[in-house]
Amino acid sequence: MSGRVLVAGAGVSGLTAAWDLMQAGVDVTLVEATDRTGGVIGTWDVDGYRFENGPAAVQGDALAFRSLVQDLGLESEIVRASADHRERHLYYKGSMKKLPRTFRDFFTSKLFTPRQKIRAMLEPWVRAGHPDREESVAEFFGRRVGRGVTMTWVDVIVSGVYAGNPNRLGIRSAFPELAEMEEKHGSIIKGMKYLERTRRRDSGRVGASPLWSLRGGLGVVTQKMVEDLGDRIQCNSSVRKVVRRPEGGLQIGLTSDGRDELVDADRLILAVNAATASILLAPTAPEAADLMFEVESSPLVVAQAGFDCGQLPGLRNGYGYLVPRCTRLRTLGWIFESHLFPERAPEGKVAMRGFLGGVLDPLAIDLPDDLMRHLLMGELALTLGQRKLPVPEVFRIVRWKNRLPQYNVGHLRRMDAVRRLLGAAMPEVVLAGNWIAGISVDACVKRGREAAREVLDAVPAV
Numbered sequence: 458m459s460g461r462v463l464v465a466g467a468g469v470s471g472l473t474a475a476w477d478l479m480q481a482g483v484d485v486t487l488v489e490a491t492d493r494t495g496g497v498i499g500t501w502d503v504d505g506y507r508f509e510n511g512p513a514a515v516q517g518d519a520l521a522f523r524s525l526v527q528d529l530g531l532e533s534e535i536v537r538a539s540a541d542h543r544e545r546h547l548y549y550k551g552s553m554k555k556l557p558r559t560f561r562d563f564f565t566s567k568l569f570t571p572r573q574k575i576r577a578m579l580e581p582w583v584r585a586g587h588p589d590r591e592e593s594v595a596e597f598f599g600r601r602v603g604r605g606v607t608m609t610w611v612d613v614i615v616s617g618v619y620a621g622n623p624n625r626l627g628i629r630s631a632f633p634e635l636a637e638m639e640e641k642h643g644s645i646i647k648g649m650k651y652l653e654r655t656r657r658r659d660s661g662r663v664g665a666s667p668l669w670s671l672r673g674g675l676g677v678v679t680q681k682m683v684e685d686l687g688d689r690i691q692c693n694s695s696v697r698k699v700v701r702r703p704e705g706g707l708q709i710g711l712t713s714d715g716r717d718e719l720v721d722a723d724r725l726i727l728a729v730n731a732a733t734a735s736i737l738l739a740p741t742a743p744e745a746a747d748l749m750f751e752v753e754s755s756p757l758v759v760a761q762a763g764f765d766c767g768q769l770p771g772l773r774n775g776y777g778y779l780v781p782r783c784t785r786l787r788t789l790g791w792i793f794e795s796h797l798f799p800e801r802a803p804e805g806k807v808a809m810r811g812f813l814g815g816v817l818d819p820l821a822i823d824l825p826d827d828l829m830r831h832l833l834m835g836e837l838a839l840t841l842g843q844r845k846l847p848v849p850e851v852f853r854i855v856r857w858k859n860r861l862p863q864y865n866v867g868h869l870r871r872m873d874a875v876r877r878l879l880g881a882a883m884p885e886v887v888l889a890g891n892w893i894a895g896i897s898v899d900a901c902v903k904r905g906r907e908a909a910r911e912v913l914d915a916v917p918a919v
């Protein structure tokens with residue numbers, strides 16, 4: 458294979474693209490602006506606890522991620538989350554309530570009034586939305602199951618995945634599988650029942666938890682790619698300019714360890730966030746760049762806390778709990794990570810992660826560490842119903858700015874336009890990253906592999 462390819466951004470998207478290109482024999486260099494690889498994926502091992510900085514698990518089949526894990530020879534490292542802790546809770550109206558997992562749970566749940574339940578039961582008979590107009594997530598659920606259920610239940614699904622605003626997220630952009638259920642089955646209840654039946658038939662894994670990770674955390678996957686790529690990776694090196702050369706190919710301005718340099722490349726895979734891509738491409742592809750700039754991003758704070766169980770008498774079983782925005786608490790929720798993966802905390806201890814911020818509380822990220830800790834511990838005590846403020850043995854705050862893109866109404870249409878406009882103005886640049894075709898780790902791997910394939914199809918073989 459001839460031609461040099463530069464990949465920018467060593468998160469899972471860029472690493473996957475670069476790793477595939479390396480496997481295909483391409484001369485590839487991966488530049489990363491910071492001194493660490495993996496992007497939001499990373500693991501903190503401390504005093505027998507193991508915490509993830511960003512994603513902690515993938516959900517369901519995650520076919521693209523699974524095939525990458527296989528290709529990297531890491532399949533024996535896969536661990537499934539404990540099926541004993543599948544319950545999720547919601548802190549609502551002053552107490553913890555189980556989030557329904559089955560239809561039976563829903564009808565016996567204390568979360569909803571009888572009137573709300575009857576309204577939701579009518580869902581299979583509600584007419585489909587207009588095919589030409591994308592509804593917001595709040596509109597879609599309001600129409601299908603009623604406003605009451607939407608305000609409690611849907612709000613937490615949205616904060617759990619996007620830390621976003623249900624009135625702005627688009628149903629087809631953010632939750633395409635739900636929009637598809639309406640299109641195919643005329644109802645999300647019917648669609649879910651169909652999905653449940655097919656999963657049971659295909660996998661036979663009734664009762665197994667749909668969440669899985671790797672024994673050493675998801676960072677094992679990015680770390681293996683980093684090792685394989687070796688000195689093809691340059692850290693502390695950021696793309697600051699991309700210019701098309703008149704004779705073909707690209708000239709790319711890099712700032713590496715404080716020094717500016719220019720490098721030539723035949724292709725560039727940009728696996729950076731939307732705002733950065735927009736700034737870099739604005740001089741040559743201004744229309745595409747304008748659309749990229751419209752992609753909103755959510756700030757998120759992750760608090761990693763390890764406790765002796767004696768500090769948390771109010772702790773429950775289960776996966777953790779979410780706090781709907783209508784409670785006016787600032788905590789978005791807590792995940793009890795060592796309930797899911799017991800080896801992540803020593804015996805008699807618990808490893809937990811709390812979340813703050815999101816689109817509806819953008820200033821939380823700027824709170825000083827001490828204040829944030831005080832706030833989180835106070836709200837943890839309140840929600841667990843204990844008077845004593847819990848004191849963690851280990852505690853750390855991780856701040857993620859501009860890392861959670863919001864798939865707002867019209868996002869997919871905007872991305873189609875970006876691809877078309879960029880293809881015409883700068884065909885040598887290929888986009889990857891969590892704002893293109895899905896936010897999950899699985900979607901990022903899938904898009905990273907597609908980006909590598911697009912480059913392989915375009916760069917002529919020797």
Ligand SMILES: Cc1cc2nc3c(=O)[nH]c(=O)nc-3n(C[C@H](O)[C@H](O)[C@H](O)COP(=O)(O)OP(=O)(O)OC[C@H]3O[C@@H](n4cnc5c(N)ncnc54)[C@H](O)[C@@H]3O)c2cc1C
Nearest residue numbers: 466468469470490496497511512513695696890891897898
């Ligand atoms: C707290 C949190 C929890 C999550 N939980 C889950 C989960 O449980 N399951 C799941 O599936 N997904 C989860 N996600 C989503 C998923 O982890 C991310 O969408 C995905 O990892 C993003 O990967 P990426 O490579 O696209 O971007 P990033 O990881 O953001 O990487 C982009 C990289 O580009 C670099 N960069 C930026 N500008 C430049 C430049 N000019 N030049 C060179 N490099 C540059 C950055 O430094 C960064 O390293 C979570 C995300 C967060 C933040």
